Amino acid sequence: MIIFGTRGYLYQLAILTLVCGWCGNPAAHTLRKRVTKFTLFFVPLFPFSTKFATQCTFCGGEQQIPKEQAEQLLAQHAASQGGNPFGQAQGQGQGQPGYAPGGQGQNPYQR
Numbered sequence: 001m002i003i004f005g006t007r008g009y010l011y012q013l014a015i016l017t018l019v020c021g022w023c024g025n026p027a028a029h030t031l032r033k034r035v036t037k038f039t040l041f042f043v044p045l046f047p048f049s050t051k052f053a054t055q056c057t058f059c060g061g062e063q064q065i066p067k068e069q070a071e072q073l074l075a076q077h078a079a080s081q082g083g084n085p086f087g088q089a090q091g092q093g094q095g096q097p098g099y100a101p102g103g104q105g106q107n108p109y110q111r
């Protein structure tokens with residue numbers, strides 16, 4: 001008698017801040033990979049299904065995404081973690097000299 005079946009593994013890859021497709025909030029999302037493996041006599045042999053999904057921590061909504069998108073998100077996540085070679089998202093709107101939102105100092109539009 002041959003006993004075979006499947007077994008699912010769930011991996012949490014990263015926590016990303018995304019705009020949720022369900023609730024519309026820019027909330028933290030967990031990026032998960034679910035791997036289903038073929039087992040023989042309860043021994044996992046090889047994965048035959050890999051699926052990626054994001055889950056919103058705000059509303060709990062889960063959305064399946066294609067592998068390409070998951071890899072893209074992971075790459076963006078990795079870039080935002082360490083040194084960013086492109087210098088994006090750093091110092092935006094901060095410390096710009098000569099621009100004071102409070103309107104103090106020289107304001108050319110003052111009457």
Ligand SMILES: [Zn+2]
Nearest residue numbers: 020023056059
């Ligand atoms: Zn949500």
